Amino acid sequence: MSSHKSEVRNEAWSELLKVAKPDSRFHYNFAEFIADFDGSDRATAMFLEHSVFKSADPIFITPDNCLEELRYETLLAGKKILMTTYGIRRGFWLLDPQEIDSKFLMYASTLDGMEKFGKHLSLRDIQESKLQISAMVTGTGAINMEGVRFGKGHGYFDLEWAMLYSVGAIQTTTAAVAFVHECQLLHQDLKPEVFDTVCDLVITNKRIIELALGKAQKPKVGVVWDLLADGMLEDIPPLQELKQMKITI
Template sequence: MSTTEEIRIQKSDSRSNVWKELIKVAKPDSKFHFNFAEFIADFEGSSNATKQFKTHEWYKNSKLLFITPDNCLEELRYEALKDGKTILITTYGIYRGFWLLEPSKIPKERYEYASTLDGLEKVARHITLQNMIDEKLCVDVMITGTGAINYQGIRLGKGHGFFDSEWAMLYTIKAINKNTPTVAFVHDCQVLDERMTPEVFDTVCDLIVTNSTMFQVDSIAKPTCGIIWDVLDKHMFDTIPPLQELKALNLPVPE
């Protein structure tokens, strides 16, 4: 068995163990119920996580946040809009690409609606990778939910690799760099003691925010490999337009 296969088996086992505890504090999704393989759940105390992160200098000093479309980050998206911050976000599964939520272009009474997955596309602006390059978009902080994370900042998502792909795409077009901070929102029960070895494309997190605490981890280098086309799942390429666009742009990956 290869090292890569061993890592993936370890991740799968860890996810299953966390999900047994997560279901006790998770909020069901309207579509996926408690199927944690299909969505990142909101959880009891996520409002506390949002309040804590809003006190962090990374949040206070930011102008443009990338926030994944995870359930546990809906309140953060709402708060960010109220605070005048622009949000870069993808649709579920990145199927319809990237969108920009610009608070100056959204009526304030629609901020809460705009922060939801059902509402964002009705008020946000669709933005391509080429648009981001032309507009010199610069993301200050990358924020994600995740299935589990350890004290090294190594994430265990749903197993699809969406956040890793989002990082790789934004890194390749220079909207972020290897020093761009990454933040994970999780419940306490999703934080693991076990040590793991990240794969070359794993986007580790610098800050972990939970329902009860917030702490930075010892830094691990972020991926600088971009999309590894030879190992990219064909279904992801076929269903994610920005990946197809990036392939066509044929850009060199920054060093």
């Protein structure tokens, strides 16, 4: 299955290269980052008018390049954002626009600014505060018409989902939303893994594809420790924290 995933992912990336915006650190190495793309501003504008966005607060948004404008618009709308650092290595951060000077909201929505203006939350903090995330938004490398994603290959969003699910911050009915360019849409029939978070909404530069809101397959097992890639537990402190918490799903 992993070799098939790589083949599908590489096919989508070859098309994405035509519309992607390079990253200052990673150029066009899509194995290292989720790229911004031509028309992501239109995707953002469409999602801002959707009921999922309008009712979501706080909202989890990944640190992907294609979501930077969405993060800014979310703060501008007065909504809190929970997000992670690159690779989840420094964990979860909560951005509260009520605590940020409006002139810094754009900077706060970036990877460089989020830690300056956000508040670090451990998984125990999230659990004890009973934080409830209304929607989870991610970029991805490719996605099919049933909402099965293929990201960079690291599985970060699935880990974020699993960790937040484990501490009660989300449920299987929480909406999962993916932002992609039309060229990243796949038409293959793909079977999700047990740990895959299938998306309910797919937002492209041209349209919103609504699947079964709140009914797409979501993992009910938390982190599948035996299936973590080598070195992932050692590299991601929140995973270490969760393991020490010994939560039983």
